[in-house]
Amino acid sequence: MKERIRVAAGQGFWGDLPDAPVNQVEGGPIDYLMLDYLAEVTMSIMQKQKARDPSAGYAKDFVPLVRRILPTCVERNIRITANAGGVNVAGCADAVREVARDLGFSGKMRIGIVTGDDIMSRLDEFLTHGIELRNMDTGAPLATVRDRIQSANVYLGAWPMVEALNQNAQIVITGRATDTGLTLAPLIHEFGWSATDWNKLAAGTIAGHIIECGAQASGGNCQYDWQNIPDLANVGFPIAEAAPDGTFVITKHEGAGGRVNIQSVKEQLVYEMGDPHQYITPDCVADFTTIQLEDAGENRVRVFGVKGQPATDSFKVSISYSAGFKAVGTLVYAWPEAYAKAQAADKILRARLDSLGLRFDQVLTEFVGANATHGPLAGPPSADAPEIQLRVGVRSSDKFSVERFTKEIAPLILTGPPAVTGFAGGRPKVEEIVAYWPALIPKELITPKVEVLQV
């Protein structure tokens, strides 16, 4: 058994710095590269793309990335875990296999595929058997939106990926898998952790949580001492150096920018946190109140003491459904009385929308430069403000109303308050809303499937 395993984060979300994974592979020693592509809303975006083109529906950027890094990964024996498969794991794997063949790896490497997360075709079976898939936030049963569902995927954990790694997959591609599982799976595989060693599984899960948002753990978006964080232009993404006993060090490659310290790690630990005693994943329940942090040298933070509890008997399900239409229009008003002009324009716009008799579920006005982030906490803006952006958003189940709204923004320039600009982009786009429906499902109803393909 190796004494330590380095798992490097390469993407914090789909669309993160394109060169970050390349820098992780080339910038110093690592054993695994983990790539998290799937935020909650990402599945719905991929579902839209797949509806337009059946060969789409996965993180397309992953394929050219594999082309760039695979030769080095093979040479240095770096293995990859990625939830790049989105809603089309097979399509993603085919594209990656083609690239691997192109690079001359035919017969020389294996690609692991994890599926079984997609339960779209089984929803009616579940619903008729009394599995209501109630919304975890609102309590509403899924039946209320059944005819509008676009995708339904279970968050699978680390174990199917472990199976693929055990079968010597160089690259493991999953669909909806937890981001923490992408880090935990290599550690289970390398260290032979048992399925009931809850403390170690929790430690590996927390290592995954710390690095899953990329540079957010290594100096990016860091409130603490942000002015003095060095060289964010060349920010190094985080690396978890884990030991068989479940302790680990968070670090980054030497010479890369950014900063890993106790404060940067703490900020990431609390990110998107719910009840810290119960961070629930398919693999375990981690207790964040047991985490101990220690300075272990420059850009090194040691994490130890983590305790975990047995996994629950449910998987979380991520369901997406059509929820109407929205559009956002903006205009910029200049000094003097920029804020008063923007407010007046908003009144005029709303009066016109009212008289048109349009139907909206919500109309939201924000004044960027005054209240768009901190609302009333910001207090009134200076009367001398150089400019204020008027930003009006509407949402409706009635597409016509939203379309009509988009035609009412530009006319404000010639028919409203003066010193206004910022309409270069044309009419606002009408967007179909694909909303997120979190639910739980008993684990025994789900069978993850692992395939390992020869290239």
Next chain:
Amino acid sequence: MKVQLVELAHARSGDKGDTANIGLIALRKETYPILVREVTTERVKSHFEGICKGDVERFELPNLGALNFLLHESLGGGGTLSLMTDAQGKTFSTALLRMEIEITQDEAQILALS
């Protein structure tokens, strides 16, 4: 004396659906008990009046010198439903750091704020 949280803590925030979470982290170990005493769920709820329409929950993480707040019904429906610029609650962190709390002269001296 009154002091603004930005002097005592750093923070990061994010979302889960229509709920914003704010992790509030003491800059120094000595400050954590003050945060526990002063930054109550009631104070946070009234600080975010007009923004947070649901309940506020608070969890303590003494091991990190941090408090975690959940502000329910705060993100205009959350996710893709929200029309807000900050639909993901990313700037709730510094919105909380605007809060003013009361500390004693002794505490101010310990923290070298007076």
